[in-house]
Amino acid sequence: MAFTLYSLIQAAILCVNAVAVLHEERFLSKIGWGADHGIGGFGDEPGIKSQLLNLIRSVRTVMRVPLIAVNSVTIVLLLLFG
Amino acid sequence: MDHSFATPSGFRQRKLPPRMRMRGSAADMTDPSQLFEDTSTSSGSPGMEYRASETQSAGFTAQSLLSDPMSNLAMAYGSSLATQGKDMVDKRLYQFIPISKLKYYFAVDTMYVGKKLGLLVFPYMHENWEVRYQQDTPVAPRFDINAPDLYIPAMAFLTYILVAGLALGTQNRFSPEILGMQASSALIWLIIEVGVTLLSLYIMTVNTDLTTIDLIAFSGYKYVGMIIGVLSGLIFGRICYYLMLLWCCIAIVVFMVRSLRLKILSEAAAEGKLIRGSKNQLRMYLTITIAVVQPIFMYFLTYHLVR
Numbered sequence: 244m245a246f247t248l249y250s251l252i253q254a255a256i257l258c259v260n261a262v263a264v265l266h267e268e269r270f271l272s273k274i275g276w277g278a279d280h281g282i283g284g285f286g287d288e289p290g291i292k293s294q295l296l297n298l299i300r301s302v303r304t305v306m307r308v309p310l311i312a313v314n315s316v317t318i319v320l321l322l323l324f325g
Numbered sequence: 326m327d328h329s330f331a332t333p334s335g336f337r338q339r340k341l342p343p344r345m346r347m348r349g350s351a352a353d354m355t356d357p358s359q360l361f362e363d364t365s366t367s368s369g370s371p372g373m374e375y376r377a378s379e380t381q382s383a384g385f386t387a388q389s390l391l392s393d394p395m396s397n398l399a400m401a402y403g404s405s406l407a408t409q410g411k412d413m414v415d416k417r418l419y420q421f422i423p424i425s426k427l428k429y430y431f432a433v434d435t436m437y438v439g440k441k442l443g444l445l446v447f448p449y450m451h452e453n454w455e456v457r458y459q460q461d462t463p464v465a466p467r468f469d470i471n472a473p474d475l476y477i478p479a480m481a482f483l484t485y486i487l488v489a490g491l492a493l494g495t496q497n498r499f500s501p502e503i504l505g506m507q508a509s510s511a512l513i514w515l516i517i518e519v520g521v522t523l524l525s526l527y528i529m530t531v532n533t534d535l536t537t538i539d540l541i542a543f544s545g546y547k548y549v550g551m552i553i554g555v556l557s558g559l560i561f562g563r564i565c566y567y568l569m570l571l572w573c574c575i576a577i578v579v580f581m582v583r584s585l586r587l588k589i590l591s592e593a594a595a596e597g598k599l600i601r602g603s604k605n606q607l608r609m610y611l612t613i614t615i616a617v618v619q620p621i622f623m624y625f626l627t628y629h630l631v632r
Contacts, residue, residue: 247506247513294528
């Protein structure tokens with residue numbers, strides 16, 4: 244149970260990386276989680292699935308460029324300090 | 326233009342003692358309106374410069390620092406710069422941490438703290454769990470016992486770290502690094518819990534007025550139960566630790582369900598009527614999950630302290 248702040252940052256980076264590598268055409272559309280499936284009805288109840296799809300799509304759009312920088316910094320730091 | 330700048334400063338450099346030169350040049354840059362007004366009123370430039378130098382030399386004969394108009398100007402400019410800098414820092418800081426909102430959560434007094442601690446340990450007799458509002462903003466915690474605050478969770482967190490150090494010391498396992506490890510462990514579990522709660526609230530599109538700080542406050546209330554359990558375990562032994570922990574776990578489950586029910590569920594469902602619908606059922610499950618996760622955390626964060 245000895246968690247440090249560093250392990251939390253590592254876990255967060257790994258999770259965001261995992262969401263960012265989900266490919267739109269090759270994977271998400273195949274299992275019915277594509278971007279076109281998310282915009283279903285325009286009622287006032289978006290539903291859990293469309294919320295999740297929206298979340299995945301927005302994480303992928305927003306975090307692409309910062310993730311490149313964060314990953315490079317992490318790789319350099321891990322190489323230097325082990 | 327260059328003429329009016331060059332000649333008065335050149336004239337002042339000849340007249341002033343060396344230590345006043347800097348202040349004179351600073352006043353040149355800061356208050357050009359004075360110089361421009363002097364040079365724009367009359368026609369002949371040599372006669373006008375003579376008049377300007379006369380009035381300014383009268384001001385320079387004063388010896389004390391405070392009555393010197395140039396140093397006054399410099400001081401005024403410096404203080405206005407400082408105020409501008411402070412305003413900018415405040416604005417930037419306010420964008421990240423809403424400080425006035427934080428002040429609301431610390432507006433407590435002794436009676437509120439005492440009653441709230443009693444409510445955390447014995448929530449069964451309390452009947453009205455609604456937060457009173459005052460023109461769309463919640464009433465300060467000083468006036469309403471149901472409002473969440475950050476004072477009790479912050480103090481309870483720090484007390485938990487100290488009590489953990491004490492408990493580890495009685496088992497001869499204490500070292501100063503362990504205090505830091507305990508603190509960061511508990512803090513990270515808090516962050517994870519609040520993060521998962523926020524994520525599930527977003528996914529279920531629950532429209533509540535629960536802010537992030539409210540969730541931090543509610544998650545911090547379990548430290549009170551943990552402290553009570555560990556202290557009674559230290560004083561009276563393991564059986565007492567288990568008993569007090571069980572009591573505090575049940576109390577915090579009831580407290581959380583009753584507090585969060587009003588905020589997460591819709592008004593009709595919160596009043597006790599059973600509304601069939603997947604949305605309300607999901608929200609009920611979410612409330613119960615949040616409440617049940619608290620005793621699990623309480624146990625996992627304290628069982629290694631009482632052996």
